[in-house]
Amino acid sequence: MTPSRSQTGSKHWIQIGLLTTVLTLIFGGLFSTSALADEAGQDQPYKVVGNVKNEGLPLEGVRIVVSGGGYTEETVTDADGKWLIGVPEKAAYSVSLDQTTLPAGIAVIEEGGAEQSVEIGPSGSVTKNFFIGEGERIVVSITDQLIARIIYGLNFGLMLGLAAVGLSLVFGTTGLSNFAHAEMVTFGAVAAFFLGGILSMPIWIAIPVAVVISGLLGWGLDAGLWRPLRRRGLGLVQLMIVSIGLSLAGRYVFQFFVGGGTNQLPGFDSPKIKLFGATSLSVIDIASMVLSLVVIIGFAWWLMNTQTGKATRAISDNADLAAASGIDVDRVIRTVWIVAAGLAGLSGVLWAYFRPGIKWDMGAQILLLIFAAVTLGGLGTAFGALLGSLVVGVLVEVSSLVIPSDLKYVGALVVLIVILLVRPQGILGRKERIG
Amino acid sequence: MSSSANTPIKPAAKTTGLHKGEIRPGVAKVDPIVTIDGVSRRFGGLLAVDVEHLEIPRGAITALIGPNGAGKTTLFNLLTGFDKPDTGSWSFSGKSLAGIPAFKVAQMGQVRTFQLTKALSLLTVLENMKLGAKDQRGEKLLYSLFPFLWKPKEAEIEAKAMELLKRFKLDAKKDDFAASLSGGQRKLLEMARALMTDPVLVMLDEPMAGVNPALTQSLLEHVLGLKTQGMTVLFVEHDMHMVRHIADWVVVMAEGKVVAEGPPDQVMKNTAVIDAYLGSHQDTDLGTITGRITLPKGKK
Amino acid sequence: MDWLAILNNTAQGILSPATMAFALAALGLAMHFGFAGLLNFGIAGFMAIGAYGYAISILTFGFEWWQGVMVSLVASVVFSLILGIPTLRLRGDYLAIVTIAAAEILRLLFLTTAFDDITGSADGLSGYHNSFRGANPFPEADYGFGPWTYNSVELWVLVIGLITLAICAGVLLLLMKSPWGRVIKGIREDEDAVRALGKNVFAYKMQALIIGGIFGSLGGIVYALPSSINPGVYVTSLTFFVWTALLLGGAATIFGPVLGAVIFWVLQAFLSNVLPQLVSSGVLPFITSIQASTIRFILVGVGLMLLVIYRPQGILGDKKELTFVK
Numbered sequence A: 001m002t003p004s005r006s007q008t009g010s011k012h013w014i015q016i017g018l019l020t021t022v023l024t025l026i027f028g029g030l031f032s033t034s035a036l037a038d039e040a041g042q043d044q045p046y047k048v049v050g051n052v053k054n055e056g057l058p059l060e061g062v063r064i065v066v067s068g069g070g071y072t073e074e075t076v077t078d079a080d081g082k083w084l085i086g087v088p089e090k091a092a093y094s095v096s097l098d099q100t101t102l103p104a105g106i107a108v109i110e111e112g113g114a115e116q117s118v119e120i121g122p123s124g125s126v127t128k129n130f131f132i133g134e135g136e137r138i139v140v141s142i143t144d145q146l147i148a149r150i151i152y153g154l155n156f157g158l159m160l161g162l163a164a165v166g167l168s169l170v171f172g173t174t175g176l177s178n179f180a181h182a183e184m185v186t187f188g189a190v191a192a193f194f195l196g197g198i199l200s201m202p203i204w205i206a207i208p209v210a211v212v213i214s215g216l217l218g219w220g221l222d223a224g225l226w227r228p229l230r231r232r233g234l235g236l237v238q239l240m241i242v243s244i245g246l247s248l249a250g251r252y253v254f255q256f257f258v259g260g261g262t263n264q265l266p267g268f269d270s271p272k273i274k275l276f277g278a279t280s281l282s283v284i285d286i287a288s289m290v291l292s293l294v295v296i297i298g299f300a301w302w303l304m305n306t307q308t309g310k311a312t313r314a315i316s317d318n319a320d321l322a323a324a325s326g327i328d329v330d331r332v333i334r335t336v337w338i339v340a341a342g343l344a345g346l347s348g349v350l351w352a353y354f355r356p357g358i359k360w361d362m363g364a365q366i367l368l369l370i371f372a373a374v375t376l377g378g379l380g381t382a383f384g385a386l387l388g389s390l391v392v393g394v395l396v397e398v399s400s401l402v403i404p405s406d407l408k409y410v411g412a413l414v415v416l417i418v419i420l421l422v423r424p425q426g427i428l429g430r431k432e433r434i435g
Numbered sequence B: 001m002s003s004s005a006n007t008p009i010k011p012a013a014k015t016t017g018l019h020k021g022e023i024r025p026g027v028a029k030v031d032p033i034v035t036i037d038g039v040s041r042r043f044g045g046l047l048a049v050d051v052e053h054l055e056i057p058r059g060a061i062t063a064l065i066g067p068n069g070a071g072k073t074t075l076f077n078l079l080t081g082f083d084k085p086d087t088g089s090w091s092f093s094g095k096s097l098a099g100i101p102a103f104k105v106a107q108m109g110q111v112r113t114f115q116l117t118k119a120l121s122l123l124t125v126l127e128n129m130k131l132g133a134k135d136q137r138g139e140k141l142l143y144s145l146f147p148f149l150w151k152p153k154e155a156e157i158e159a160k161a162m163e164l165l166k167r168f169k170l171d172a173k174k175d176d177f178a179a180s181l182s183g184g185q186r187k188l189l190e191m192a193r194a195l196m197t198d199p200v201l202v203m204l205d206e207p208m209a210g211v212n213p214a215l216t217q218s219l220l221e222h223v224l225g226l227k228t229q230g231m232t233v234l235f236v237e238h239d240m241h242m243v244r245h246i247a248d249w250v251v252v253m254a255e256g257k258v259v260a261e262g263p264p265d266q267v268m269k270n271t272a273v274i275d276a277y278l279g280s281h282q283d284t285d286l287g288t289i290t291g292r293i294t295l296p297k298g299k300k
Numbered sequence C: 001m002d003w004l005a006i007l008n009n010t011a012q013g014i015l016s017p018a019t020m021a022f023a024l025a026a027l028g029l030a031m032h033f034g035f036a037g038l039l040n041f042g043i044a045g046f047m048a049i050g051a052y053g054y055a056i057s058i059l060t061f062g063f064e065w066w067q068g069v070m071v072s073l074v075a076s077v078v079f080s081l082i083l084g085i086p087t088l089r090l091r092g093d094y095l096a097i098v099t100i101a102a103a104e105i106l107r108l109l110f111l112t113t114a115f116d117d118i119t120g121s122a123d124g125l126s127g128y129h130n131s132f133r134g135a136n137p138f139p140e141a142d143y144g145f146g147p148w149t150y151n152s153v154e155l156w157v158l159v160i161g162l163i164t165l166a167i168c169a170g171v172l173l174l175l176m177k178s179p180w181g182r183v184i185k186g187i188r189e190d191e192d193a194v195r196a197l198g199k200n201v202f203a204y205k206m207q208a209l210i211i212g213g214i215f216g217s218l219g220g221i222v223y224a225l226p227s228s229i230n231p232g233v234y235v236t237s238l239t240f241f242v243w244t245a246l247l248l249g250g251a252a253t254i255f256g257p258v259l260g261a262v263i264f265w266v267l268q269a270f271l272s273n274v275l276p277q278l279v280s281s282g283v284l285p286f287i288t289s290i291q292a293s294t295i296r297f298i299l300v301g302v303g304l305m306l307l308v309i310y311r312p313q314g315i316l317g318d319k320k321e322l323t324f325v326k
């Protein structure tokens, strides 16, 4: 779509102003919907199309949003009630109709309401026509929406937390800011896809096996790469850049094998169950939350009570002292890599269900959120990372109530910067000494 | 083992009459350069510094001593703006330093060195020195682009740096990276670099730690030389012989508090000091237990 | 296999707008990381500011091209300030995370449909060339020889790119040889020590951030001069690619970043030409040509790792003057 350039200057000034406002401060409610054409994203390979009619009469100017897999595009219907939105992948998308743009007295009257999910068919397109008729618009109260968002956010946050505690443990014990952690997340999902999707293992076997393979990857990375590099005495910045190289190489290796598109894990489209208010979760969502909780509690127990867990905390606290008091630092770090990679793998599987879909750069998509979580909590403190993840998860979801959903990660990243301004050592971190 | 044990230590001319009234912790000075009032700093549950009142005399050499963890380095950090106290006020030459950033404190003429030496490893020794110089316009972004504006000053600075390097016996190393210096040489470089700023008050955090005994003698002379050049010196040191030899005034800290102060000879006899340092080993000589230089008992 | 075409395309990589854009951005990173020790992982954000600032001022406000350049530079200074004020007091690794986050924020803002009228959201921007091409002093003709044959527009872009690059490299050289550069390098080594000598470390770091940022945004403009702006370019991978170019040449050098950018693009051009041909001529069996073109990015990643492990000072760097010692 070619944006129209013929509008009056004043509107541009306002929007430029907005752009800068957003840079420093994300503030909801300022956003006016810009006038858009009835077609959006035509240069994308796949299409979602539809026709909005009430008793045969086309409805013009109804706002439609299509989103999924990190992509969001919106448009409004033309005089014939038609709309078309191009999408980048042959995958599942959610289509929502903004009921506030419908004429008074009518509403979407089909099961599931104004937000429906569709999947691109073999033809490369899919049609979604909403059933519209006279009826009370089901207005969701703001508290219900908020509660729903908080619950989705907790789900997202728990999933992030699985990845974040691992990143934080690795940082705590080795000082490495591991950018390749994103690829360990992707690896878990890709492994689950190969086992469940291609080798057709039942998913409840495929997932644990994928997590175990992820743990093995962690072991392999430490044995084959990180430990030798530590032995060589590479500096932390050097190690960090090595991890960036590994991250780049890793994500393109995934692309090499699974291609540039999105693939689904079995059971990704399990139906949503309406719980209360505006909250509806699928069986997978609920299982995902329970699983993350159980694993995180298990992990916390491990960290607090086992010999290795205690040693891990001792090393994070003071590596030299720990080594001097007889802790086998290399062995503990090896364990930390295995645990971190296993947790990252599991979080990748859950992320594949949350998005939904596996993709070569899916880990990289949330890497910054994971870093934000770890930094918020205070680099190197595992429980801080968990707390940070929950904050980030909830923030991302709740902020999408007030800012456009394609900007929802921005809120979390801005908060990251702001928190560092106020408390550079993170929520639970400690200050360093000078001199 | 040590050579300085054989060379008789020359008695240094002490500056006296620094205080007003009876000697006790917090006693007022005739001409204080630094005044500290109610300064405290807490790390979690630990009260690292809690100084009720302290004045540092101008134009003299003051030693700050105390057991490990007494809060000496922390006090240095607070005085130089590298850390902020939780309470209290402190001033330098009558100007309050509250809220003044570290670099401004240094510009005012209060310059410090660090206990853990901070040599700028990938700069040459000479560059390290030049970095200390004041009033080089070329350090301003706009001037820096026009070499003719700063080249003349640069030559001046270089001459001064070479002179100092010669004094500290580092002139042969001027083009080496600071990273290649030994630990003791780095201490010397850091001190020489601090002197490049023409300080009013020099604060040295353990200047002798790690310096070869053969060099201590000349270092001591450097420090004494600073006084003759009109500077005030405040230094932290564990070596009691050095303290006794060059300090005009000694301040003793323990567990964050000033427990005693006074001229060196009196302070060394103070029971509070001996308690703070030795606990139960009261029969041991202070100099032998804390200093690196072991003098034979009878030689004192 | 058409070796002639491969060599031809590879040779073009030596002197292309993309190469010069990378060289400029890498110079900016050299200022940030190589000399001042600032771990800036948001160079893609600076490039995006350059490109978008330039195009938006022309398309939305009807500015002349040189006015667009000024707007971009001002915008990059503002971005440096916004970024620097909260972050320059932070420890190195925090800075890395915050800068990468800031660049992502910027990219998402350029990508969102909320500002579609101005930024073109996912479609990016195009058609902002009239003013720049109108100022072209070269008459319509073919210039150069062999692989380096350009029409007058391409030549104009190249000339402007080269002049910009030369000026930036010159400025950096002057700066780093001056007392200002000495303070900056001192800060890289230990900022507390420099602070104790009475230098306003924060101000110096901010100046370094701003100067490097200006280089980066000039790189973004040069990148946008030939054709159009696509938001998919300014992702974190771009930052990593520029880092690769920087480390390849030598982070604490002035000609290293330029050399690194040239080698990076020559290799990219070579691989992107040779790999698909290897597949189609059956030398690389079992893989598709799409997979073959993925290989070059895998190689960038592996190359970056090997470089940092085995030659962290880069091609032109002095082994002793390692910038990584911590």
Ligand SMILES: Nc1ncnc2c1ncn2[C@@H]1O[C@H](COP(=O)(O)OP(=O)(O)OP(=O)(O)O)[C@@H](O)[C@H]1O
Pocket: A431, A432, A433, A434, B043, B046, B048, B066, B067, B068, B069, B070, B071, B072, B073, B074, B075, B115
């Ligand atoms: N940044 C910090 N965080 C937590 N505790 C600190 C910090 N800095 C100092 N401390 C604590 O404050 C106390 C005083 O430390 P300080 O470094 O001032 O001692 P010192 O007198 O210089 O000792 P030494 O003679 O060993 O150098 C110590 O117990 C130390 O552990």
Ligand SMILES: [Mg+2]
Pocket: B072, B073, B074, B115
């Ligand atoms: Mg100390």
